[in-house]
Amino acid sequence: xxxxxxxxxxxxxxxxxxxxxxxxxxxxxxxxxxxxxxxxxxxxxxxxxxxxxxxxxxxxxxxxxxxxxxxxxxxxxxxxxxxxxxxxxxxxxxxxxxxxxxxxxxxxxxxxxxxxxxxxxxxxxxxxxxxxxxxxxxxxxxxxxxxxxxxxxxxxxxxxxxxxxxxxxxxxxxxxxxxxxxxxxxxxxxxxxxxxxxxxxxxxxxxxxxxxxxxxxxxxxxxxxxxxxxxxxxxxxxxxxxxxxxxxxxxxxxxxxxxxxxxxxxxxxxxxxxxxxxxxxxxxxxxxxxxxxxxxxxxxxxxx
Amino acid sequence: xxxxxxxxxxxxxxxxxxxxxxxxxxxxxxxxxxxxxxxxxxxxxxxxxxxxxxxxxxxxxxxxxxxxxxxxxxxxxxxxxxxxxxxxxxxxxxxxxxxxxxxxxxxxxxxxxxxxxxxxxxxxxxxxxxxxxxxxxxxxxxxxxxxxxxxxx
Numbered sequence: 001x002x003x004x005x006x007x008x009x010x011x012x013x014x015x016x017x018x019x020x021x022x023x024x025x026x027x028x029x030x031x032x033x034x035x036x037x038x039x040x041x042x043x044x045x046x047x048x049x050x051x052x053x054x055x056x057x058x059x060x061x062x063x064x065x066x067x068x069x070x071x072x073x074x075x076x077x078x079x080x081x082x083x084x085x086x087x088x089x090x091x092x093x094x095x096x097x098x099x100x101x102x103x104x105x106x107x108x109x110x111x112x113x114x115x116x117x118x119x120x121x122x123x124x125x126x127x128x129x130x131x132x133x134x135x136x137x138x139x140x141x142x143x144x145x146x147x148x149x150x151x152x153x154x155x156x157x158x159x160x161x162x163x164x165x166x167x168x169x170x171x172x173x174x175x176x177x178x179x180x181x182x183x184x185x186x187x188x189x190x191x192x193x194x195x196x197x198x199x200x201x202x203x204x205x206x207x208x209x210x211x212x213x214x215x216x217x218x219x220x221x222x223x224x225x226x227x228x229x230x231x232x233x234x235x236x237x238x239x240x241x242x243x244x245x246x247x248x249x250x251x252x253x254x255x256x257x258x259x260x261x262x263x264x265x266x267x268x269x270x271x272x273x274x275x276x277x278x279x280x281x282x283x284x285x286x287x288x289x290x291x292x293x294x295x296x297x298x299x300x301x302x303x304x
Numbered sequence: 305x306x307x308x309x310x311x312x313x314x315x316x317x318x319x320x321x322x323x324x325x326x327x328x329x330x331x332x333x334x335x336x337x338x339x340x341x342x343x344x345x346x347x348x349x350x351x352x353x354x355x356x357x358x359x360x361x362x363x364x365x366x367x368x369x370x371x372x373x374x375x376x377x378x379x380x381x382x383x384x385x386x387x388x389x390x391x392x393x394x395x396x397x398x399x400x401x402x403x404x405x406x407x408x409x410x411x412x413x414x415x416x417x418x419x420x421x422x423x424x425x426x427x428x429x430x431x432x433x434x435x436x437x438x439x440x441x442x443x444x445x446x447x448x449x450x451x452x453x454x455x456x457x
Binding site for chain 2 (some may be wrong): 057059061062063067096100119120121122123130132147161188268269277279280281282287288290293294297298299301302
C-alpha cells in the first residue's frame with residue numbers, strides 16, 4: 001500500500017511539473033514584464049534603446065507565449081465592424097491561430113470575435129507567415145520575440161528577431177508621404193516625442209500583411225499610430241491605433257502591450273555570442289520543402 | 305492488479321502504464337494549448353511512442369524536422385515525417401545547438417519518439433519527445449512546448 005501511495009505521489013508530482021511547464025508556455029503565462037529587482041533603478045523616460053521583449057520565458061526569446069501581464073498575441077478584442085470590402089478581406093484570410101474552426105471550444109466562446117475562433121491547419125490556410133513572408137509592423141510588435149531599438153540622432157531602427165527584419169522610424173522632422181508610390185512591408189514611419197510619449201505615425205503599408213496572427217486585414221490606406229511610454233526601468237507600454245476606412249468603420253485601438261527590457265547579454269548563441277538572434281526563416285527552398293514534406297501532409301494536402 | 309503493489313504492476317506492465325500516463329499528460333497538454341490554435345493539424349490525444357530509425361534531421365526554421373522509419377511487429381517499415389515545436393532559437397536556450405543536435409540524430413540512429421499524428425491521417429506528426437538508446441531525452445527540455453500551429457516556435 002505504501003508503495004502504491006509513493007508511486008501515485010510520484011506520478012502526481014510529475015503531472016503537476018508538466019502542467020506547470022505547459023502553463024508557462026500558455027497565453028499570458030510565464031514571468032511578469034517588470035523585474036522587482038529593477039524597481040528602484042532610475043531611467044530616462046526618453047531613452048527607448050535596448051533589447052525589448054514580450055516573451056514570457058526567462059530567456060526572453062524564441063517564440064512561445066507572452067509574459068503574464070504583456071497582453072496576448074492579438075491586436076485587440078474590440079474589433080470594429082468591417083466595411084463590405086473589409087468583410088471580404090477578412091473572410092479571405094484563413095489563419096491557423098486561435099480556437100479551431102467549428103470546434104466545441106470555439107462554439108463555447110461566442111463572446112470572442114470570430115477572428116479568434118476560426119483556425120484551420122496551415123495547409124488549408126492563407127497565412128503569409130507560413131511561407132515566412134514579413135509579418136509587418138503590428139504583427140511583429142505583437143509577436144513574442146525580442147525587438148531591439150537602436151536610437152540614432154535622426155532615426156530609430158527597430159530590429160525584430162523573427163525574420164531579422166529592420167524597420168526605420170525617422171525622427172529628422174520629415175513628413176509622411178501623402179500617397180506613397182510603393183507600399184512597403186514595413187511601411188513609412190516618422191516619430192516624435194509628445195511629453196514622455198514617443199509617437200510614431202506610419203502609412204504606406206503593403207496590404208498583404210496581417211494586423212495580427214488572427215488574420216485581421218488592412219488596406220494600403222491604413223494609418224497606424226503607435227504610442228510608447230517607458231513606465232519603468234525595464235518596461236515599455238505600447239498602445240496602437242489603426243485608422244483604415246477602407247476596411248474598418250471606425251478606428252481600432254489595440255490592447256495595451258508591454259515589453260520588458262533584456263540585459264544586453266541575455267540572448268546568446270551556444271558559443272556565447274550575445275545579441276539579437278539572426279532568426280531567419282530561409283532559404284525559400286528550405287521552407288518550401290518543410291511545407292511540402294510535413295506541414296501540408298499534416299493538413300491532408302499531399303504533394304506527389 | 306488486485307493484491308499486486310502498484311510499483312510491481314508498473315514494472316510488469318511498463319509499456320501499457322507509460323502509454324496511459326502519457327495519454328493523460330497529453331490530454332492535459334491539449335486542453336492547455338487549445339486556446340491558441342495548438343494541435344490544429346495534430347491530434348495530441350492520439351500520441352503514441354514508437355521505436356524509430358532516423359533517416360534525416362533538419363535543424364532549420366520555421367521548425368526542425370525529423371524523418372524516420374518505424375518497423376512494425378511483422379517487419380514492415382513505414383516512413384514518417386515529423387516536425388518539432390521548438391525552433392532553433394528555443395533549442396539553443398536549452399543547450400541544443402546545431403552541431404549537438406545533428407550529432408544526436410545522425411541517419412541510422414535508433415531513438416524512441418513520441419508522436420502526435422496528423423488529424424488528416426498519414427505518416428506525419430508532431431514530435432513531442434525523443435529519447436536515445438541511453439534513455440536520455442534528446443533536444444532538450446522544451447520539446448513539449450506549444451505545437452506548431454502557434455507558428456514559428
